[in-house]
Amino acid sequence: MGTRNRIYIHTWGCQMNEHKSEGIAGLLVREGFEVAQRPEDADVVIFNTCMVREKAEDKVYSEAGLIRGLKETKPELLLGIGGCMAQALGKKIFKHSPAVDFIFGSSNISDIPELIREAQRRNGQRNGSSVMAVSTIPDRIEELPFVRRSSFQAKVTITEGCSNFCSFCIVPYTTGLLRSRLPGDILREVTQLVDQGYKEVQLLGQNVDSYGNDLDDPDIDFANLLRALTRIEIPRIRFTSSHPKDITSGVIEVLSEENNVCEHVHMAVQSGSDRVLREMRRGYTREEFLELVHQLKSRVPGINITTDIIVGFPTETESDFFETADLVEKARFGGAFIFKYSPRPGTISYYKHPDTVPLEEKQRRLEHLLHVQKRITDEENRAWVRRTVEILVEGRARTSLGRYLGKTRDSKTVLFPGRPEMIGTFAKVAVEDAGASGLFGRVVS
Ligand code: SF4
Structure with missing residues (x-):
């Protein structure tokens, strides 16, 4: 790519999108880019967007307006928009925001380097125009060289897309139907992460329990995948999100039997009314839930x-x-x-x-x-006060001076006085106080 350019990535939305941004960063670092910490320091700004929540588009356009301001003093600065919003709106984005130079769809991450090259060429021309790569239907899971933010906690995508079509949800339209990665690829990735010293993996999917439903082999399902992953020497395995209609007794069995699967399930109920659940097309009743x-x-x-x-x-x-x-x-x-x-x-x-x-x-x-x-x-x-919990120390607490934070196996946040060298290690904390925001204590070992 010639000169060494810097990228800045702004991510909206869920953990899957955050992980996708780690893949975008990895891909561009491989192409010779450096990662910038602020848009002011970047040559290319990428917005990885989400449309699940209200006013997402407005927020993206308003941030794009700020980048437009930066372009006044740095005309060679490029802005690219990808993810859900790009998939749903395509070139309409160019009309709304003249600051945008390129657009990429949910399955077009690997097209980004070429889009940047093309946008840079066009940017140099008078009347230069914008470029776009958006596959009509997102259809592949791209194997990306992730640059992970953490050296001890790793996100691992096991599925993309969703075939459920809950009546309120845009995800199946913007990320496509369910696509599962092959178990061998996931096992290989997790094994490599363990070799690199990672202590926790979080398996990601819009609905992890539907893992394998799109593959021909009836033995490939989430319970079997989870069981196979527990054989790898990794202290903590997490997963999100679960769908109440798809969690099997096999998954509950693995949760109850295997020590390295953490005791936390995030499963959206959405409503407690059977009538509303039917309207939402959720596929379960309140009693079943x-x-x-x-x-x-x-x-x-x-x-x-x-x-x-x-x-x-x-x-x-x-x-x-x-x-x-x-x-x-x-x-x-x-x-x-x-x-x-x-x-x-x-x-x-x-x-x-x-x-x-x-x-x-x-x-x-x-x-x-x-x-x-x-x-x-x-x-x-x-209920956890006066008990001792094991945490993986994640870093300094932003809101509490001098304190550090970590997560218990069941994903509760614990704040405690700590030291920088504790980050990325396991610690035992005696819980002395607690509230809705988490647990508070001191390290005992
Ligand atoms: S299961 Fe989740 S991602 Fe899939 S359609 Fe329903 S709400 Fe959306």
């Missing part, structure tokens, strides 16, 4: 179950909402991400239902549920 919670809690002692919930889904009545609040009380989640419904153009619910619940009512339901969940999280965390 609660039975699954019971199975997990009784067979995997100390398991932490976290969830996602949408309030104000179209047609959700007050009594539907109370069923959700009641389910939250019964399931006693360790934590929950709670969102107000926002219509996503292109999804089933967008076309089927007007957005019937007024914004103030959505806000009221959100606050009520946040309050309930905060109390439960607080109570669940307080």
